[in-house]
Amino acid sequence: MLRLLSLELQKLLLNRTSKILIFISFILPFFVILLSSLKINVFGFFTLELGELGIFNFPVIWHLTTFFASQFKFFFAIVVVSMIGNEYSNKTIKQNLIDGLSKKEFILSKFYTIIFFSIVSTLLIGMISLSIGMYYSSYTEFSLIIRETNFLLAYLVKLIGFFSLCLFFGMLAKRSAFALAFIFILFILEWILFALMTWKINMDIAEKIQNFFPLKSMYNLIEQPIQRIAMTKIPDKTAIVYDYAVHWYEITIVLGWTALFIFLSYRLLKIRDL
């Protein structure tokens, strides 16, 4: 396993473009969150301090930071599709197999890399959230801090799931640009299907089915936190039911997709003549 991981890391980290994209997708959100937690004096007129808004309180901070950081996953998605696209365009996938890598090992080396970066990213976000929270939060009891840390698990699963989808599209399209286009098409397709089902059946069932779609199920893991923060500010608006929690079945659906995408990538490579 370490051999496969180190293989792929060598391929990625010696490539300047991948290095920059990895930096943007994992290190940049880290800094943005860090900066936004500082007191910012806007041209001397007033002081902007996001911490005062209570958004860095435990446990809401877990929700906010993971949601924010997961928006940057798209940059690493480019790395994932290009790590397949480059292997095809340089024909190094052929050479790797000839040199004695099995097709299974080839897919696994990509998958391990995805897991590796997802874990690193989760740890980074976990650490930064914890330290900012400790600094700002009005309450720092242990039981409160660890409440909703399952957002971190959701974040990890979300990243692994999304990158596995990218890996599969990369294998399918063989070219990075097409693979990214496929992901965009899938996004549109999910909404068209949702609209169709709403129109033909009804909204309730359509929503339930939509929750099983790959992209939607990944989104469901960490829903947008803005409404939640707004609700804490205006407590009388309880009429809107808003379920933001991480549910076990949401995680199961995404893990199911992940397994399917990895398996299909392997099948695709297996039946293909290179």
Add this chain to the structure above:
Amino acid sequence: MEPILTINNLTKKFGHLTAVKDLSFQINKGNVYGILGPNGSGKSTTLGIVLNVVNKTYGDFKWFDGETSTHDALKKVGAIIERPNFYPYMTAEQNLKLVCKIKGVNHSKIDEKLEIVGLLDRKNSKFRNYSLGMKQRLAIASALLNDPEILVLDEPTNGLDPQGIHQIREIIKEIANKGTTILLASHLLDEVEKVCTHVVVLRKGVKLYSGRVDDMISSHGFFELKCNNQETLVKYLENHSAISKVLVKDKLVTAFLNEPFDTEAFNKELFNQNIILTHLVQRKESLEEQFLQLTDNN
């Protein structure tokens, strides 16, 4: 003899096209094999199948004793297919380190192999800055990294300039002299003739011949003769029992043998008949002549 690669009834279809049809042959340790055939005869497809990049339709093949899986067996094989494929943004050394990781050998051989192909002083240049000849030599260094039991080369001199072709041939000869088994696919016959001891001849995916280069067609060779008294010579030869056919082209008489005939005895015999030769050479058909004869007949 220890078998290295055994192929049994291998068939590959691409839709309606049958690229390789019912192919069987065996590669033994220590010999240098050539796979010959015109473009599109299935050479690369066959190599692709045994190298795990093309899926077979029927048949089977086994590396060594057949006990190890294909990808593990390939760790003991060095192979280059058509163009050299490396990561353009890595240096030669980094590329070779990656191959070492895949094959599970340590990095100590990298410098030694780069020395063999004459790239040691360029080991820190990026692959994308290499010329085609250098890329091909790097591919050979990469194939040699694990001190392979067999070296598989597919058109190794394709697209190179004469100097590049010469360099690659010299390297191949050197490797062959060290006793490494080589399997060389090529449509360049003189290339195969210079290094190979055995050949497999393919045409349209079908095997026409496999065996020693010398035994490719059942021929005892021919004499090339010149004589001032040509008429007498031709008349004598046409009635000779050991000679099947006589061809006359300008001053050169070619007499094809149907049984082995010693040059000295032949010369003596003609001298006794009062035929004095000015030119006498005994030859066998070149690989090219044999190959054309074989592919035309079938």
